[in-house]
Amino acid sequence: MTDLVRPAILRPSELPSRERGGGARTIPLVNARLGSRKTLSGITEFDPGAAIALHIHNCEETVMVLEGSAVAEIEGVEHALAATDTTWIPAETPHRFRNASDTARMRIYWTYASIDATRTVIATGVTTRIDEEHGVAP
Numbered sequence: 001m002t003d004l005v006r007p008a009i010l011r012p013s014e015l016p017s018r019e020r021g022g023g024a025r026t027i028p029l030v031n032a033r034l035g036s037r038k039t040l041s042g043i044t045e046f047d048p049g050a051a052i053a054l055h056i057h058n059c060e061e062t063v064m065v066l067e068g069s070a071v072a073e074i075e076g077v078e079h080a081l082a083a084t085d086t087t088w089i090p091a092e093t094p095h096r097f098r099n100a101s102d103t104a105r106m107r108i109y110w111t112y113a114s115i116d117a118t119r120t121v122i123a124t125g126v127t128t129r130i131d132e133e134h135g136v137a138p
Contacts, residue, residue: 015028015029018133018135022052024047026043026045028134030111031134033136038113040115044110046068047099048099049099049101050106052097053123054095054122055094055121056120056122057112058118059091059112060091061089061117063097064108064110065081067083069101070085070099072087072095072096080100094122115131119133
């Protein structure tokens with residue numbers, strides 16, 4: 001008998017967030033605990049001026065700005081982004097996001113093309129699984 005995977009309705013306002021440090025926190029959405037076998041997704045909120053470290057992933061990532069003004073640094077080039085602007089970042093491409101505002105929060109929605117997505121921080125060389133970072137590893 002195979003496990004039955006059921007569709008889900010996810011309400012970010014009702015889900016717990018996970019502190020990432022430096023004024024950023026993540027709300028995990030689609031992951032293996034939910035039953036996903038191929039993708040990971042979630043929302044990361046940034047306080048004014050907050051940023052995440054420059055990093056790479058072992059798979060493709062797509063990020064859409066949901067709210068606020070963002071700066072996406074991709075391969076050393078900074079790109080100003082507004083709500084609904086979307087990035088596609090190939091595997092092993094150095095990148096990071098930061099909130100361009102000093103007064104308002106910024107929110108992004110992200111999706112990884114692999115349930116086994118990892119993040120390697122450029123400054124430290126430390127690699128972690130995305131689902132472990134967000135406390136949703138199976």
